[in-house]
Amino acid sequence: MKKDMWNTRRGKIAHLISERNHTPSEIARELEIPIKIVLEDLKHISRSSKYGELLILPAKCRKCGYNFRAEIKIPKRCPRCKSMWIEEPRFMLRR
Numbered sequence: 001m002k003k004d005m006w007n008t009r010r011g012k013i014a015h016l017i018s019e020r021n022h023t024p025s026e027i028a029r030e031l032e033i034p035i036k037i038v039l040e041d042l043k044h045i046s047r048s049s050k051y052g053e054l055l056i057l058p059a060k061c062r063k064c065g066y067n068f069r070a071e072i073k074i075p076k077r078c079p080r081c082k083s084m085w086i087e088e089p090r091f092m093l094r095r
Contacts, residue, residue: 009033010041014051014093021057021092024074035074042072042091052095059089 013027024042028035046054056070063083068075075086 021090023088057090
């Protein structure tokens with residue numbers, strides 16, 4: 001990735017997740033932006049080939065262990081046990 005791409009918000013997100021995997025909350029906290037914008041930018045990064053391949057570790061229910069689909073969103077409730085204790089998905093870039 002080019003150095004000048006790191007100056008954009010999406011470039012900063014891409015740089016963060018190229019070093020190690022992060023949750024949307026971690027990215028939002030690090031860059032001081034809302035989670036909603038982080039999720040929108042991750043969708044864009046996933047469609048753009050200039051950043052590399054976006055890898056998604058799916059969300060998981062901490063109560064019953066249910067694994068959600070690998071998607072760019074944060075589930076609210078487990079469909080199996082109805083728990084709201086959900087571990088956020090994690091994102092990483094592979095070049």
